Amino acid sequence: MSGGVQTGYVPQTGPGAPAPTRRPWLIVATVAWALLLALLVWISVRDDPPTVREQRTIAEAGPVVDRAAGELVAAGGTALLELTPARVERGCRVTPFAAGAVLTRHVWLAAAGGGERDLLEGVADRLPADWRAGVRTTTDGLRLRADAGEFVTVTGRPVGDGRVRLTVDTGCRPVGAGYTPAPAAAGPEAGVLADALRALDRPDDPAPEVVTAPCPGGGVARTVRAAVDLDPGAPAGALAPLAADGPILDGPEAYAYRAGSVTVLADTTADDPHLAATTPCPHP
Template identity: 45%
Template sequence: MGGDLANEHRTAPPGSNTLPEVVSLRSGGAARPGRRRWLLAVTVVWALSLLAAAMISAHRSPPTVREQRDLAHADVVVDRAVGELAAAATPLPVLSISADTVTQGCRISPLREGALLRRTLVLAAPEPQAAEALRAIARRLPPRYRPTIGPDAPGGAPELHADAGGFVAVRGTLNEPGEVTLTLDSGCRPAAPLPAAAVPDGRDPAAVAPVLAALGAAPAQPAVAQAPCPGGGAIRTVTARSRTAAPALLADALRPLTADASVIVDQPAFYAYQRGSTTVSVRGDGDTVSVVSTTSCP
């Protein structure tokens, strides 16, 4: 065989315990220094390319799991979805929207804590029509929500399930007679500071003061919740609680305020009416009354 492709066998002397030595005669023997440097350079370039691709993907590629988006990202999606759900619920009166409710301490993984963000909308729907109201909302939601209607359990009440985007889930349920509750849920994800919550302005006390006065309740500092509407403007809820002996029938005390309004709910301890785009609901609970005024999307 050719000298550059064969191995030379050196035989050990007779009586020796030494194994025969094989001497490689392949061309070049060990790898040349120039080739080693070239292989090292290729390896370094390859590793740097992988690192650069990973960094670009982290900054530019869309997230593929909820844990890649923190609570601040979810808050933007949730706020937008509140307005879109309210618009899809038209013409059902919106009794209230909630502010952000953040729950700490959920588990992203066994070793990592996170936080959960929820907001709710409560709609008035006559009890026989509440299930159909969920179906109507599903039909009017933007297609990207991919809404479905089905019972949570066999034989159970119908529920709405949808995807608001950004790994934010929507659930619609019939929790109370004559009410539909829509809940937006961020799922457990990394905690992050949220924008400052809406604060009362000069118009808010006036939204609830006449009702409190009609009930004989003292003025109360209101709390507010707000979300942007799809076509501009905002949906806004003003809530005030005050201590007073609620009348046996709320309708009797509030009749002077509802002459030009449409009564939505008329129960002894729960009364609601609508005037234009504003819905006012009142609940009596022992020595406390709650007044909620919601102005829907224009």
């Protein structure tokens, strides 16, 4: 049939061709499905707990960090030396496109000579069971690790001068409204700190800073601290007359003693020299 024209059906393409059949029910179903998905996502965001750290801001994590610091104070018992102010460090990346910050708090304890492991294990045993706290020797040395919940971690380590540092850390997350510590007034530790400042011949130093942590059984633990630039070794001679029962810590960069229920620490480290007076959590 070369050169011929095949006969058969030829679809209409001209003006008289019928329009494609529309399916309104398909459009309605698609819109309804999209609305349903949007509703389910909104309910999940509103009601479900966060599944990654990036879903909690620094502002939301702040109370968790403060409560964790209080738990550490209570677990540290009579070994408590001081609470240090919270730090918010910006500059980390939550995602490649979003900047974030890390909130940390430290609780410092005094360890008797060679007793760092016993101290850390005692702290781990007294922390809440759901924190799953444990102590082990790693390639970096002795470490305590625990999970305070809501993606807040707790670590602990000896620092080599008779002290143990416990750290509460949020990891990098959105800043949100930021972290604002709860306002607090000093208690009996303020008078003890004033006595130590006079002994060091520094009675006119600036007003001290008050740092607190809520105790798990009620009440608060407090540290009142003043920035004091001291020569290493100077606090031991000046403060020894106030240490009626002798020092609980006497090292090259730290000297500590108790005055009743208040612990006084003179820290001469170069990056943060200060004098602190601390009251622990009240006994239940």
